[in-house]
Amino acid sequence: MADTPATAAPVAKEDVTKLSFEEALEELKDIVKRLESGEGRLDEAIEAYERGANLKxxxxxxxxxxxxxxxxxxxxxxxxxxxxxxxxx
Amino acid sequence: MSETYTTPGLQPERAGANLPELTVSEISGAIKRTLESAFDRVRVRGEISGFKRAASGHCYMALKDERAVLDGVCWRGTAQRLSIQPEDGLEVIATGRITSYAGRSKYQMVIDSLELAGEGALLKLLEERKRKLGAEGLFAPERKRALPFLPEVIGVVTSPSGAVIRDILHRLAERFPRRVLVWPVLVQGQGAAEQVAEAIRGFNALPAKGPVPRPDLLIVARGGGSLEDLWAFNEEMVVRAAAESAIPLISAVGHETDTTLIDFASDRRAPTPTAAAEIAVPVRSELQSQVLDFERRLLGSSVRQLAERRNQVEGLARGLPDPQRLLQEKTQSLDDRSERLQLAGRSFLDRRGAELESLGHRLPHPRQQLRYAQQALDGARDRLSPAMQRLVTQRRQLVERLRPLPPRRELAHAVQTLATCGERLEPAMRRVLTARKDTLDASKRLLETLSYKGTLERGYAVVRGPQGLQPRAKDVRKGDELRIEFFDGAVTALASGGREASSAAAKPATPPQPHGPAPKQGKLL
Known part of the structure; x- marks a missing residue:
């Protein structure tokens, strides 16, 4: 049950090291876009930056x-x- | 030509001679030997029909043309090595020998190899196979899987020798060096299709965490060649293996213009093996610069966003009054009020005091008042004289008009009174001052008289003992040092009489006897 591949949950948000290069790059791209738009709350932006640094x-x-x-x-x-x-x- | 068909080993008999009696087996064997020696290697062209693969692995089929049918068999060991897979309708050239099957009174061809009969036939076959497999859905777009962006391990199915594998490895190394597993296969000729299909299945069968890593991507590649050279990649088993591969697969067979059926079944078709490597991996340096670019933008946008927020906050803060300043203002105001409160009482008194003083100032000094009075008097006197003069003149004129009777005596009396008053004023004042001075002098004299110094001058002296002034003889003890002050100075004396100082406590019964005369003091006043 636990290891049904079809229903495998998406990789946990914080586990950057489990991401493939492509996934990491894609998420990094999204974060950069979001930050460049300058929207969102400041704490979210800081969180996003930290996440982006890890992804990088x-x-x-x-x-x-x-x-x-x-x-x-x-x-x-x-x-x-x-x-x-x-x-x- | 009947001799040609004389069975070797059998003695030909004359017609009518007593023919030897042969068993069915004997004649069948004879026929078999005859057939096999006469047709031990033939090439027969025909269309396959009635193809059947038995459970034993042997394949049975018939070759036919418009007028005749020839049964054929392909033994199991041979069937596995055929370069083409036999199927009905296939125009082939079969190579083999003719033999018989005595059990069924049949002759048949034992096929050693099969080749397709001509390009036209091949293309026809290709079209039919493509239609058939397409109908099964093997080429359906929805079956195609996305290729991994950056495969960790790449499996390559190709010949281990030649330019193809070198091209692939070279291009992979240029773009993004990866771990590559090469599964060596024959890429043409007999057995090629089986090996290729087996390699694809073999890669898929690798356990995910085994000693040999399971590739994330497969490349099935072969260099260019004729339709026949590439035929293995048109074989159904290869096409099915490619379609069933769970690992995404790139086909790169032949040149750009060559199309094989595996290209339809693969997830991606590359025009050349080199192109397959380009499709397989991105360029590492480009990715590095992309990541760097993202990093730069990440940092830049974060810094910018923080700066914007700071500006916003500062902008808003400018709109807010400084709380400290507010407080300072209020504090100052409070200080001011409390100080004014404190001052108010004092200021009230001061103001009243000032009023009082001002009034006092306005109150002229008696001397001033006298001076004013004097001035007024002087003015009056000054005015009085001319006025009187005028009055006198007037009256005189009147009188003279009536009768000359001047009231000189009254006028002279008034003038006299005035002069007397003026003269008396100064001495009166002096008298008052003199009287006051005399009182003061008297008081001063009295004070001097009352001072003990004055008394000293008259011959008295002041005696001071250890306890200070010693007005009583009984307080003087023998041996006390006494200080006697005369009017012109002081001397110290030692009391030779008086109470015993040390025996006062020891002999309380003994009344103090004065020894010697104590300094006699008269009454002071």
């Missing part, structure tokens, strides 16, 4: 994770996939 960190973290690792899939004797370093032939 998450985005940067995801961008830092750019590391190429190329592997070749092979099937083991029992048919399970295994990986080995890929070398172009």
């Amino acid at each position: 960190q998450q985005c940067e973290k995801k961008l830092q994770e750019a590391q190429a690792k190329i592997e070749r899939i092979g099937l083991g004797s029992d048919g399970t996939p295994t990986t080995s370093p890929f070398e172009s032939q």
Whole structure:
């Protein structure tokens, strides 16, 4: 019941680290737009700024994770996939 | 040409000779051997009909043309390696041998390989297959899944050798280096379709948290080639595997102009393998600058918003009176009032005092009054004389007109009185002053007389003991130091008589006997 993927709740608001890059970037974009419109209450704006700073960190973290690792899939004797370093032939 | 069909191993008999009797099996075997030696490798073109795959894995079909039908069989091991999947209506060229099936008095072709008969036939097949799979909904737009914006792991199904995988890896590294899993497959020829389909399913079957990460995105790629070269990607099993893939899939088969059925079933078709890599990942540097831009705008807008709020608050605050100033004003006002209250009483008195003083000032000094009176008197005197003169003159004229009888004596008397009064005024005043001075002098003399100094001058002296003035002899004790003040100075004396100072307490019964004469003092006055 708890892990029904179809009804999985949207990622909790405060858990920035669970967001994908795209989600984090999208939310950051929304926050920037909202702040630039200058609307809303001041405490909300401050909250939004803090959230935006966290989102930006998450985005940067995801961008830092750019590391190429190329592997070749092979099937083991029992048919399970295994990986080995890929070398172009 | 009947000899041609003479079965080897059987002795030909003359007609009418006693033919050897053969069993069905013997003749069937003979026919089989004859067929197999004569047609041990043939290529037959025909249309597949009645295709059937048995539970054993063997495939059965018939090849036919307008006039004839040839049964065909494809054993299981071969069927798995066919480059095309047989199906009814397919115009094929089958390669194999002819043999017989003795059990059913049948001859048939054992098919080793199948190829499609000509491009026209291939295209026709492609169209039919496309229509059929499309009718099943495999190509429906609603089946397409969105590609992940930034996949962590990318699975690539392609040949491990050649330009395709290199192009893909190169372009991925340029844009956004990612973890890539390459599932090597044959991309053409026999078994290619099976391998490709198996690879797609294999990636999908990877557990989400296994040792081999499950890709977020698949790329199925192959370089350009002829329709036959690309045919594996038109095979139904490949198309179905692509359509069923839970992982979003990009197909990149052949060149821009080549279209294979997998392109319809994939979530996204890339014109080339390089393009597939471009679709798969965004450009990292662009994202970095985008994030930087957002960061800058985030900071800028926050700062601006705070500044705006501050300005608003300050603007409003300007409209508010300063509470401290209000308070100060009120305090000042209070101070002012309380001070005035305090002053009011005093000021009332002062004012009255001032009025009094002013009135007092206006009250002339007696001397002033005298002077005023003197002046008035002088004025009157001055005026009196001429007036009198005029009156006298008038009267004289009158009198002279009547009879010359002047009242000189009365006038002279008045003048005399006036002069006398004026003369008496000064001495009278002097007398008053002299009388006062005499009183004062008398008082002064009396005061001097009453002063003890005066008394001293007359020969008396003042005696002071340790307790001060010592007017009584009984207070003097023997040995007391006495200070005797005469009118011209003072001397100290030691009392040789008087009460015993030390024995006063020890011998209270003994009355104090004065020893020696105490300084005799007369009455002061």
